[in-house]
Amino acid sequence: MxxxxxxxxxxxxxxxxxxxxxxxxxxxxxxxxxxxxxxxxxxxxxxxxxxxxxxxxxxxxxxxxxxxxxxxxxxxFGLNANWNVAIIGEPGLAVFLDNNFKKRGFVISSIFNLDPEKVGTVVNGVRIQAMDSLEATLKGKNTRLVILAVPAPVAQEIADKLVKAGIQAILNFVPVVLNVPPWVKLRNVDLVMHLEILTFCVGTQRVRLVESRGKRPWIGQA
Missing domain, CATH: 1.10.10.10 (Winged helix-like DNA-binding domain superfamily/Winged helix DNA-binding domain)
Incomplete structure (x- = not known):
């Protein structure tokens, strides 16, 4: 067991x-x-x-x-060897994550984008590819991890393609609920939710501060 x-x-x-x-x-x-x-x-x-x-x-x-x-x-963690990671969508993530990723054993090996004008451009040494080469590239580079940052309406469609390509884990930045098979590990990063939690905490703190000064708080006050 x-x-x-x-x-x-x-x-x-x-x-x-x-x-x-x-x-x-x-x-x-x-x-x-x-x-x-x-x-x-x-x-x-x-x-x-x-x-x-x-x-x-x-x-x-x-x-x-x-x-x-x-x-x-x-x-x-299985980090005694490098892991190839693909970014689907926002290529700016490659710039933001690259140096720290490499130190921890993750290599951004491919980037895909839906915008034809971005295809062919190079970000941190990686050439952006069109979505029609997704499955062949991921399989060819033995990529099992993907960062997904695409428009919400196409997220599920792309997730289905990733499953077909043999992807085993998805870090999802898209604020939608994705349906994937149980053998695909899914982690959701909802930035808006975390910002809402922070504004709640800041707002609550401000209300308590006002109350401590003997004033009546107005929740909607900026």
Whole structure:
């Protein structure tokens, strides 16, 4: 029976990875679970529990070897080898993501766009292709990860094409609900929703500030 890893653990592993990368860059040799936990504002027992899902790491009384733990978590994520990533839609994402992506093992290997005027132009060394070459290119480059940032009306149609091309994971920036088979992993990034949450928090904070000053708040006030 395959052990089910909690999603919260996977998220924290990604944060551990960032911290270990920084620690290794600074020349640290060992790190304790307490130090790693403190940097994330959690308890050290949770760090040890997260790592225990994947085996035994570190030495009691000494801590973890930074370089080794970094390598082990990279292996857990499958990042001990590069992953080809395709961008469907907004080519500006390639510029925004490229440097950080490369450091973490993700290579933007292809970009596709619906606009004929953008096809053929080069972004960060990658030539933008037309959608009719989608399936052949993705299969030819063994691409399994896609970032989707297209107009909402065509998102499902393109998602269907991605499934046909053998894509296994989609990071969806389009504010629509996509229907994909269960073997395709889908993560939605709804920027508008996150902005609405932020405006709610800012608005609530402003109301509390007004109330603390003894004034009657008007919610719609700018």
């Amino acid at each position: 395959k052990l089910k890893i909690p999603e919260a653990t996977i998220i924290r592993l990604s944060l551990y990875l960032r911290n270990l990368c920084e620690m290794e860059r600074k020349g640290h040799v060992t790190i304790s679970s307490e130090y790693l936990a403190k940097s994330l504002g959690i308890k050290s027992a949770l760090v040890r529990k997260d790592l225990a899902y994947f085996g035994e790491f570190g030495t009691k009384g000494v801590g973890y070897d930074v370089k080794d733990l970094h390598a082990q978590i990279l292996r857990i």
